[in-house]
Amino acid sequence: MGLLDPDRLLPSEGRAKSLGRALYNAVKGLPIVSPHGHTDPRWFAENAAFPDPAQLFVTPDHYVFRMLHSQGIPLESLGVPRIDGGVTELDPRAIWRLFAGNYHLLRGTPSRMWLDHAFAEVFGLTDRLSAQTADATYDHIADCLTRPEFRPRALFERFNIEVIATTESALDDLRWHKMIRDSGWSGRVVTAYRPDAVVDPEFPGFAANVAALGDLTGEDTTTWPGYLQAHRLRRAFFKTFGATSTDHGHATARTEDLPQTDAAALFAKALQGTCTADEADAFRGQMLTEMARMSLEDGLVLQIHPGSHRNHSAPVMAMFGRDKGFDIPTRTDYVRALRPLLNAVGSDPRLTVIVFTLDETSYARELAPLAGVYPALKLGPAWWFFDSPEGMRRFRETTTETAGFYNTVGFNDDTRAFCSIPARHDVSRRVDSAYLATLVASGRLAEDEAFEVGHDLAYGLAKQAYRL
Template sequence: MPAPAVLSRHPDRLLPSEPGTRAIARRLYDAVRDLPILSPHGHVDPQMLADDVPFRDPASLFVTPDHYVTRLLHASGIPLGDLGVGRGQLTESESRAVWRRLCEHWHVLRGTPTRYWLESELAEVFDVGVQPSTDTADDIYDQVAERLTKDAYRPRALFERFRIEFLATTDDPCDDLSAHAALAADDSFPGRVVPTFRPDRYLEVSAPGWAAAVSRLGEVSGTDTGSWSGWVTAMEQRRAHFAAHGATSADHSHEDVRTDPLSPGQAEQLYRAALSGDATADECLALRRHMLLEMARMSCDDGLVMTLHPGVRRNHHAPTLASHGPDTGHDIPLRMEYTDALRPLLERFGTHPGLHLVLFTLDETVFSRELGPLAGFYPSVYVGAPWWFLDAPGAVRRFRDAVTESAGFRRTSGFIDDTRAFCSIPARHDMSRRLDSGYLARLVSEHLLDEDEALETVVDLVDGRPREVFKL
């Protein structure tokens, strides 16, 4: 049997191939490689940090909960159940079986960012030195499992090792935020972990559980949400609760970003019709769009940064939703439109000094056509970093290429990892730093920017942008 392939991490990975440009990129990257991580948007579970319990096993750390990984394995013919999805806590032998599945199909990940992140995590966090494969699966499993028993691999220790300075989680408006409170009160934990207000389900008027959700919102906020004005008050109250726990942003993800206004009377009428089940689908949609506009008004008033992550058909495959639940890899992007959709919002609040509006997209055609031009005029608008299917080298390069010429660098958000895979955070930020260094190096090598300006810019992208855009 030949020796297993080495898992090496070349110091110049992701930097441009052309030697002159690579040398510049290396210098730029050196300036930001070790800066602390600011993560203003993501999906880490705060309880994990509050409790600081060790991670259970390699499969549930790297495979089962990460739809980036499971979707490509599913496409290769592995049922989601065989990857542990929806099966709760795995036994040791189940976890090992899941891990073997990953390693056997390692080659299907070639060219994907998922492969890049997993390699980084294995090599840099767990000191794995060989490529995953059928032959090496068990050895790697054992090595990772062994590390996970050590204190140095518990969440807080990794948090510190990863040099995370700021981490925002994503939370339901009805959450009491006790995990965040516990972390804030704990002097032994130096990191700053704050919640993000994510009220989607209270705006999705036509979804089955909406009435129950707003009823619960009423209870939690001590407000009668039986009226539109009550809904508004409850939302304001919960946003204040979040802000008091350190939240700096409110995040929204609906199918579109239309913000057509209703009159107060119309809003009240539609709201009551929706609660009593008498609203049509069109009326529910009209109410949701008005609610999004109202959330922008609240952002102007309370200063929470408004981030939009729209344009995805959730749970595309109903049978998989039924068998394995949501967030299992079959959310598929949709074509998007922002120019007209956001016009009512921007006419009202686009120049309001309190508003920061960060626009993300899965439809990259809007980068040069709509988002760059919008962010190049409105002082409130920032173009969000490439997201989800687009947070990979090629897409990031296309993003910079599409946005920079109409909006420059300072109208972009800085990197957002948006991940539930805790151990991938440093690899994701590092990838972004390398790619931005490479992009700026090309501008220098084409004599469009002096190197000292490029240096200032790459530091600003890593440090200045997130601080300013997310009001850290």
């Protein structure tokens, strides 16, 4: 059977088994629409070879190194760079051997499924990664990476990616997107507007970041009207590089709709650095509503990714910086938190607000009922810790009966790990095929409708929701 079971994640018996296969076969070859993620646009701009297997699969992937670190393996021994000047392992073969020798730690995780898919489907490996196969697999992958067909653009085309969205800071000059556009390459790589650094008073260097926003736009960002206008101008700039969405990674889902005089006073406190924690959260909430209003003007889709306690470990943050696997889910309220934004603009069908969660308890109780009635609100797919077969299944089971399929937005892979993109979409297509097959087998959905819904979940809904 090799590394991959051809029927993985599909129903194992009865009518659902054959129907699940048929539904999956109908969607497995569809183009990939990747409307939200964190791949590096520089890859596609320069089209340089990936340096080595460790840099491709281990060092940049927090899904991988957080699991190994949980078993006592130091991050620096996996090549994770230190910002405090400390020594980090630089030998990619040593990193790969350590990874391979501990590959068993990933058993049963979605990361293991994604990695096995990439090893088998992208690099043609047939032997399971282990301490015994470490050097052979390293040499094989390293040899592949020297070939033109394994350059980023070639893999983009081989993966059948129709469009991919990266995510850039509001202060980014988008130079790599410009290089992609000027190159004449036909691959569609667009950006997304991520303004956290200039809307979060608790973000390091917030006031300096806002000043830089003013420099970029020629607006006086020390004033509330000038600050808002600067955002409008940057959003317009991002649209010239294909942006169809904004993205907001806030600690909570709180929104506010304050009188403009109160919002201006709160902004002044944020610039002065005198906000309390509650006032900082209120300002972030006000800016979500302001961004929603701007979306009514310029058509950008608003994504809210709340509920992560970022950088939970202070020592790791000091040594290695942000995004090193220590972001932990928290309980999140949506009913009260989203009410100000939804009261202001939630009934306007011209607006699309896509909400994600790391709090699965909110699906049936809060998010599905909200998305099932507000025209502007859509549910993002199972995200981050729940981007897994069981997480996807729970998402469908707890949201469909209240919100239906068409108040969700299909699948997005939300990844930095380029070679995991086809694997993640394959998992999603298999899980949705299995779910649809069970609905048909239990008399809850007609077979012809299941094939139509399967196509929509794999392809159509993402294109529609993200205006791609």
